[in-house]
Amino acid sequence: MDIHLSRPDVTEREIEAVCGVLRSPHLSLGPKLAQFERVFAEYIGTRRAVAVNSGTSGLFLCALALGIGPGDEVITTPFTFVASATSIMMAGARPVFVDIDPVSLNMDPAKIEAAITKKTKAVLPVEIFGNLAGLDRICEIAHKHNLPIIEDSCEALGSALDGKKAGTFGTMSVFGFYPNKQITTGEGGVILTNEDSLAEMCVSLRNQGRAKGGGWLGHERLGYNYRLSDINCALGIVQLSRIDEIKAKRRQVAEWYREMLAGDGRLIVPAEPKGCELSWFVFVVRLAEEFTGRQRDRILGQMRKRNIEVGNYFPPVHLMPFIAGPFGYKLGEFPAAESASQRTIALPFHNRLPQDDVATVCKTLKQVLDKELKD
Ligand SMILES: *Cc1c(COP(=O)(O)O)cnc(C)c1O
Numbered sequence: 036m037d038i039h040l041s042r043p044d045v046t047e048r049e050i051e052a053v054c055g056v057l058r059s060p061h062l063s064l065g066p067k068l069a070q071f072e073r074v075f076a077e078y079i080g081t082r083r084a085v086a087v088n089s090g091t092s093g094l095f096l097c098a099l100a101l102g103i104g105p106g107d108e109v110i111t112t113p114f115t116f117v118a119s120a121t122s123i124m125m126a127g128a129r130p131v132f133v134d135i136d137p138v139s140l141n142m143d144p145a146k147i148e149a150a151i152t153k154k155t156k157a158v159l160p161v162e163i164f165g166n167l168a169g170l171d172r173i174c175e176i177a178h179k180h181n182l183p184i185i186e187d188s189c190e191a192l193g194s195a196l197d198g199k200k201a202g203t204f205g206t207m208s209v210f211g212f213y214p215n216k217q218i219t220t221g222e223g224g225v226i227l228t229n230e231d232s233l234a235e236m237c238v239s240l241r242n243q244g245r246a247k248g249g250g251w252l253g254h255e256r257l258g259y260n261y262r263l264s265d266i267n268c269a270l271g272i273v274q275l276s277r278i279d280e281i282k283a284k285r286r287q288v289a290e291w292y293r294e295m296l297a298g299d300g301r302l303i304v305p306a307e308p309k310g311c312e313l314s315w316f317v318f319v320v321r322l323a324e325e326f327t328g329r330q331r332d333r334i335l336g337q338m339r340k341r342n343i344e345v346g347n348y349f350p351p352v353h354l355m356p357f358i359a360g361p362f363g364y365k366l367g368e369f370p371a372a373e374s375a376s377q378r379t380i381a382l383p384f385h386n387r388l389p390q391d392d393v394a395t396v397c398k399t400l401k402q403v404l405d406k407e408l409k410d
Contacts, residue, residue: 036341038213038396044281044386045270052269063264064242071268072225074165074275075210079202081227083234086268087241090189090211092261093224094122094159096183097207100236101154103128108151109185111159112142113353114372117159118211119187120352128156129362132353134369139168139308147176157183162191162201164348165217165316168308170196170204185209189224189307192217193282193314201314202227212267215385217281217314218274220267284386285315291390292318292382295397299328301404303378318384319348319373320400328377330407335380337403343361343396346381 056067068086076084087093103109105127111119113132120130133146140163147158158177160170170186177184186205194201202208205228211215212223226237239245244258274281289305296304303321307313322331331347338345351372353364366373382396 036339036344036391038344038383038388039385040344040346040381040383042387043214043219044046044383045219046273046277049270049273050077053266056265056269059265059386061265063262063283065265067265067268067272068263071263071271074272075225075228076274078278079200079208079227080329081203081208082229083227083231085226085228085237085241085261086263086271087224087226087233087237087261088263088267089222089261089359090187090209090213090224091118091122092241092259093209093226094118094185094187095125095235096240096259096261097209097226097233098122098126098128098157099240100207100233101157101183101185102192106154107156108152108154109157109159110142110147110182111187112161112163113369113371114140114349114375115161115163115187115352116189116349117352117355118189119159120358120390123159124358129154130352130358131155132364132369132372134161134371135375136169137371137375139166140164140375141166141169142173144169144172144176146354147173148180151180151182154179155182157185157206159185159187160204161187161189162194164305164319165191165194165201165314166308167201167204167311168189171199174204183207186297189216190316191314193278193312195312197310206230207233212274215317217285217316218271218278220263220271221275223263223267225269281386282314285384288384288386288388288393289315289318291393292384292397295394296320296400299401299404302409315384317346317348319379319381321377322380324374324378326378331378331380334400334403334407337406338380338399341399341403344383348379348381349376351376361408
């Protein structure tokens with residue numbers, strides 16, 4: 036591939052910080068962990084932050100900390116990265132999907148109440164592609180029904196809705212730091228909450244169920260090893276300190292795309308929604324309604340043949356056989372999610388993508404669309 040879907044942006048400062056940890060005796064559970072949690076909580080504005088080894092383990096620990104288990108249901112969206120739903124299943128509970136709003140691509144607030152049953156234990160909204168549209172209404176409904184919110188903010192670091200930051204809507208919220216996210220720790224995640232008891236439970240669960248002050252072999256519950264090393268945390272501290280610069284670079288790339296793709300009726304080009312400050316995670320265009328899933332897949336293939344890496348974010352989660360099978364979901368149940376899924380094309384998008392490459396991607400995409408409509 037000549038033009039990559041995603042690339043990390045690591046500077047000498049990150050490399051120095053990581054080397055500093057390697058020269059120290061504290062590779063895990065050391066001062067960089069505490070510092071990363073402190074600066075992260077400060078940036079988002081929550082009381083507590085608990086760093087973990089991935090966004091997925093963060094979501095799973097939220098479910099456990101909230102007491103979610105077998106027989107319980109958690110409401111979420113079928114148009115997301117698989118971890119939003121599998122974290123619910125890891126806790127032994129059932130993911131109950133509600134369809135999405137066809138514009139924001141987030142869970143449709145108007146569809147949530149019909150999905151609430153006596154077994155519902157939480158709502159897990161996702162800020163898809165960094166977009167917070169509808170989060171306020173989703174939260175209102177959850178509050179009305181006394182349901183805790185697990186906010187999957189893994190794609191939305193730095194986004195805000197009416198000035199309220201992603202990560203502050205949920206009872207608990209989670210960010211992930213895989214290399215394609217706005218900031219990376221290599222692998223990693225963080226859980227945020229204002230409730231000390233939930234934070235303390237996550238601290239114990241990520242560290243083999245150890246009791247606070249109970250020593251290295253003082254285990255008081257079934258726990259996991261979901262610790263994030265100080266090496267990863269040192270990388271994350273520098274990355275987070277660069278978040279404004281990173282957001283600005285990504286915004287510039289998004290603007291180039293928006294200018295170059297404007298006015299092409301075959302495409303729905305993403306825009307910053309009203310009232311939402313979008314921290315750009317990916318640049319996902321959608322084909323117009325008349326395109327089929329097969330046409331989209333051919334277009335993806337043609338782009339790849341021309342050495343441009345593209346993605347199909349996201350296949351509908353409810354139709355993945357290991358989820359559809361056991362929970363009985365079928366094609367046609369969530370038409371807005373299914374329709375959006377069939378028509379997305381994630382274009383190369385990262386901090387260091389040059390304007391020339393954006394131009395090449397746009398020119399190639401238009402040629403591939405011409406060819407698809409002609410054949
Ligand atoms: C990235 C992401 C996660 C977490 O992914 P990890 O690879 O486990 O860090 C969870 N939910 C969504 C929506 C994501 O995009």
